[in-house]
Structures are given as structure tokens and as C-alpha cells.
Amino acid sequence: MPWLDALRHTSRAALAVERQFNEPKRAARGAFAVALVVFPVLAIGGPRPATSAATGAFIAGIATFQRSFRPRPSLALAAGIGLGVSTFVGYLAVGVTGLFLLLLAVWSFAAGLAWSMGPTAGVLAANTVTVMLVVVQLPVSVSTALGHALLCSLGGAVQALVIIVLPLRSWGAHRDALADAYAELAHFARRLRHDPRAVLDPEPLMEARHAEALTPWQERRRPPELPGLRAIAERIRPALAGIAAVEFGRVIEPLEPWSALGGEEPPEPADVPEDPELAEVEARLSAAAEAENEAEYDRSREVLAGAAQMLDALARAIRTGDLVAYPRSAPATLAPSGRQALRGPALRAARLLTTLLGRAAEELERSRETPLTGPVAGHDGVLRRPGLARMVPVAARTAWRQIQLGTPVLHHAMRLSGVVTAAYLLAKLTGLHHSYWAAMTAAMVIRPDFRQTYSRGVARVLGTLTGVVVATAVVELAHPDQWVTCALAVLFMSFAYLLLPTGYAVITTCISGYAVFLLSLVSGSALADAWERVVMTLLGGAVALVAYALFPTWETVRLPERTAEWIAAAGRYAGAVLAGYGDPAGRDPRTVRSALLAQREARADFLQARERAAAEPVALADRHPRLGRKQLGRAREALGYLARVALLMEAHLPGPTAEPVPGASEFGALLTESTAAAGAAVLTGDPVDFTSLRAAYQAWEDADMPATDLELEYSHRGTSEQQDVVRSGCRLLLAAFGELERALQPRP
DSSP: OOHHHHHHHHHHHHHOOOOOOOOHHHHHHHHHHHHHHHHHHHHHHOHHHHHHHHHHHHHHHHHHTSSOOSOHHHHHHHHHHHHHHHHHHHHHHHTSTTHHHHHHHHHHHHHHHGGGGOHHHHHHHHHHHHHHHHHTTSOOOHHHHHHHHHHHHHHHHHHHHHHHHSOOSTTHHHHHHHHHHHHHHHHHHHHHHHOTTOOOOOHHHHHHHHHHOBOHHHHHHOOTTSTTHHHHHHHHHHHHHHHHOSSHHHHTOOSSHHHHHTOOOOOOOOOOOOOHHHHHHHHHHHHHHHHHHHHHHHHHHHHHHHHHHHHHHHHHHHHHOOOOOOOTHHHHHHSOOTTOOOOHHHHHHHHHHHHHHHHHHHHHHHGGGSOSSSOOOOOTTOOBOOOHHHHHHHHHHHHHHHHHHTOHHHHHHHHHHHHHHHHHHHHHHHTOTTTHHHHHHHHHHOOSSHHHHHHHHHHHHHHHHHHHHHHHHHHHHHOOOHHHHHHHHHHHHHHHHHTGGGOHHHHHHHHHHHHHHHHTTTOSOHHHHHHHHHHHHHHHHHHHHHHHHHSOOOSGGGHHHHHHHHHHHHHHHHHHHHHHHHOSTTOOHHHHHHHHHHHHHHHHHHHHHHHHHHTSSSOHHHHSTTOOHHHHHHHHHHHHHHHHHHHHHHHTOOOTTSOOOTTHHHHHHHHHHHHHHHHHHHHHTOOOOOHHHHHHHHHHHHHHSOSSHHHHHHOOTTOOHHHHHHHHHHHHHHHHHHHHHHHTOOOO
């Protein structure tokens, strides 16, 4: 995409306004906590201490609105402590020539490395830089600097206390994540009724797994209806796919199975004299088989429709905490009838689905008999999330790993440090009183990727202009006293809390108005201050945008790497499923589970990189001459098909007492090696080749399976049900690999 087009698209994204709001009660609670700090401090200490206290309370409140599954009071308290430390250290350094500039560079670098811990940590760390720049402008001594730092921490402590005293929808984020997973399963079941090739979006299941990772404090207090439901949801996923594929090989038939396998079309049978009686018998059998298949299809659609209704009811019960209210038709649809149309694997999948749905309902009903507020004992297999105190060494090790590996997070940290320092120095050359506003703008605009940086830059400039003009007009025309000014600042804070999901331009408008009201308590002319803030905002935004253009981190460059990782992860998942058929007695469910999770993570990384790269002004062909965006799109379809086939094979994994399928483990290991080699070929620009895998399958089929497709169609004698599933699945896997070969064929 050319630069002008990229800038136009990012500018439109910056000005887009989403019509959604935070919960009004949460916004009111956050504003109440700010007011609870500001007005008493204003009455006791005056405007300057009130400014520090309000800043700490406001930023700590912003931290509680970030997407995180940690306890909200802990986030507010950690944000307050971080703001207090940065403020006090900044006060100590600002009086020494050159020391504050060095501190600002080091602190900004550490804030950039905080993105390795997640977006929440990155945003909070960037806020500590901005607060350091704002508060150190107040001329105070070291003792009063300690007081200002304690007031910033006090703001975070009050936010945490208010959250504990006034809880709103406790465990709401965890409930929403789990409910979204069940709602996505319901949507998946409805899509399967019309398209057996439908693909489940794994993002809600990934979010539910992240929500299940608990701190020790959360593990003791988690509501009893939440544990276990995610594991049930994971088992429902392949059961739904198994019902939709009532005939494994025919419903998901590849487009070009023979060419994908590298073989020729099967020869036509030799002409033989036609027997009229035999032809009549075959016609009757064919008609009966067709009617039976149609009845099976209709029954599978009924089961999927009933499952979707029950999954929706479970999602509502999880989200609201109410009793499960099933539609009257849903249980009857799932109940086995006298003339059961489903057969074989589809029938087993339907029975498993009914059992799992009943078990999920029992989990929710059992929680009614257990007090929801009492401590809940932990259980084996719970995902451990370290507490905030233990996060310090974890964060240090993670940051050091980013430095050693030279990751994009390290590039962002270096860029952030350079941008903030350069903006601070350039602004100091102007001699303006509010020169710190330029470095503050640069710290808030710069982000690890191109789209966020440029969209936030445009939104920051326009939002700052609007907020500063509106707030300055109010101050100049109304001349409010300090109490009314604090009330207006709290009002704009509440608007910022309420409008967080609407867009960065709207949020910047509210934050700029809040800053004008708050800083007018300790500054002079509002008009002069407004002019300086506007000029410094333009300077800081320009420095950030130019710096990213000169020292970019392009996701386009990482697309081949993300593609290779997804190919290798998909191969490991399919190989783990095949190993389960080869050795049912020694199969470890955690092996397939870990391979599935790795495949999901690789897919999510690829899609995120592809979405970010689409907005970048750089062509993939310039960075990887033999790989284009159309090729990546076709590769995504082929890998989605591969994951779909592996999912269906996982749905029919045999129990530990089943007979092993000879050669399945060996072929799975070879498949894993071949996909790893294919990923390496993508990175080096070589052709992706699965010829050896096809040859190995052909030799395996000739040795242990019926040799022709006619035997596969008409005669299952001498083969077990598991062998039929493996045979159909492997042919479909090879078809997916054939599509992947054609998709990633190097361009001339």
C-alpha cells in the first residue's frame, strides 16, 4: 500500500467513533474514587497536592478499565505505586543538570520493554512516563516531592479500596470470556447445519483459557460454577464437528483428491455383460442407501439445532449467574428417538455431546447449592498466574529475554526512549513553559505497530485541540473557583471512563479537558497555556510519526515467519492426533491438547500480523520476492482446511482399550517432520514439497489398507472403524497439503 493510501486509511480509523460505552456504574465508581481523593486533599493541602492526588487516582482508574483478568484492586494499587515511584525519582533527578534527561531515556526504555508483559502493562508503563513529565514541573523540595509521590500512590490505593467496598459484577470479565466461548460454540453449531466445512473461531476459547489462569488470591475466591466449564467446552468442539461430518470422507471431500495425492484418475471398470436382475437389486440398494443418508443428514441438522439452543442457554446462565433456562424443544431434539438415523462415529459424537451438555448444566446447578461468596478450594490442573509481588522477577526475566533475542519489543523500547528524549530536548529549545507536553504526547502516541502509532497520532492532535479549546473557553468565560474547577475535572474524568470504548479521539478530548482544568489550579493565563499545549502537541506528534517512519517495525517482514510457524504447528497437531490412533493405550491427552493450543496461538499470530501488515505502506514482494499476499490468502485457506480435518480426526479418537491402527504413529511423525521442513522452505524461499509424504502414504496404504478407492467405497471388510477414519483423514490431509503446495509455489 502506498504511503498516501496508508495515511488516509489510518486517519479514517483514528476518527472512527464506536457507539458503545462502558458500564455507567463502573464509570461513576471510578469518578467517585477520584473525587474522594481530590476534594479532601484540596481542602487540606491546596491546589498542588490535589493535582498529584487527582493524577494518581485518574491513571489508577484507567488501569482498572484495561482488558485484564487480574484482580482489579491489585491493578489499581500497582498503578498507584508505579506512579508514585516514577514521580519521586523524577523529582530527585530534575534538579541535577542532565540527570533527568538520562532518567527519562532509561525509564522510557523500560516502559517500552513492559509491552512484553502484555498491552495492559505497556499502557500503564507509558502512563508513568507522562505523569513523571507533568508532576515534576511543580517546584518543590525533596521532602514535598516525597509527599507528592505518596499522594499519587494514595490515589491508586483509594481506587482499590472503592473497588473492594463497591464491587460491581464480581468476576464479570471471567464470566464474559467463558460465556463468549459457549456462544461461539452455539454459532459454530448453527453454521455447521448449513456448511459442514464451517470453521470455529478459536479466539473466544483462547480468551476463556486466559481467564482461567488465576492468582492464588483468585483461586481461593473463584465462584464454584466457573471451574470445569471450559474443559467441557473444549470437548464439545470436536463433538459438534463429528456430528456434522456424518460421512467423514464424503461430506468434506477435497476439490482435487487424486491430483493432490499425486496419482492418476482411477481406471474405468472393464465392460461386462449387464445382468438385469443384478442391476435391479443394485438400484434398490442404492435408493435405500440414499434415503438412509438423507435421513442421517436431517437428523444431524436437528441435533445441531438443539445443541445451539442449549449452548445459548448455557452462555446466558454463565454470563448472568441465573438458572439455566432451556427452550422446550432443545432437550427433545437431542433425546435419542426410536428410529435413530445417526450411525457410527456421528452417533457416538451425538451421545457424547448430550452427555457433555448435561454435565455443563449440572456444574451450573451444583453451584446453586454452594455459597458463591465463600472460599473455593483449588483443583488440579488450574493454570497458575503469579501474584503482583512475584511478577517483578518474572517481568525482569522477560525483559532480559527481549534484549537477548532482539525482538520487536526491544525495537519499540529503543524507539520510545529516543522519541521521548528527542521531543523533550526539542521542546526545551522553544523556551515555552509547557514544553513537557511534547514529550508527553510522543510517549502516548508511539506504539509497537504502524497502524496504532499513526491513528493515535492523528487522534491525539485532533482530540487535544478540541479538549483544550473547550476547557480553555470554559475557564476564560466562567472564571470558576478552585472547587468548581476540581468538579469540572472530575466530570471530564467520568466522561473519559464512560467513553473509553468509543475511540482514542474522543478519549483524548476528555483527557485534555481534564488536564486543562486540573493544571489551571496551579498555572497562570489559560489562553497562553492553551496555545503552548497545542503547539507542543503538534511537535510531539510530529516527532513520534517521523521517528516511526525512519525507524519502523514492519509486520510485513514477519509474515513469512508467522506463516512458517503456523504450518509447523498445524503439522504437529495433526501428527499428535495420528499418534493417538497409533497407540491408544499410551496416548496422553495433554499431548494433543498442547499441540492444539500451539496451533491456535500460531494461527492468531499469523492473522494479527496479516491484519497489521495490510495497513502498512510496504509491499510484501519487496521484502520476500517469492511470496505475495494472494499466496498467503490461499495458504490460510489450505491451513484452515488442514486444521478442520485434524479436528474431525480428533473427534473420533479411540479409547485406551481400542486396537491400534498400524503405521499411524510412524506416518504422524513423518507428517510432523514434513511440515517443519515446509515451514523452513517458506523462510528460505524454496518450493514447498510434500512428495515424500505422499509416497510414504501410498506405501502405507498398499501395505496395510485396501489398494483401490473402489474397495474404500463398497467394501469395509477386514478394516476397523478407526482404520476407516484414519484412511479418510489422511487422504484429506494430503489434499490439504497439495493445496498448500500450490498456494506457496514461488512466483517467477
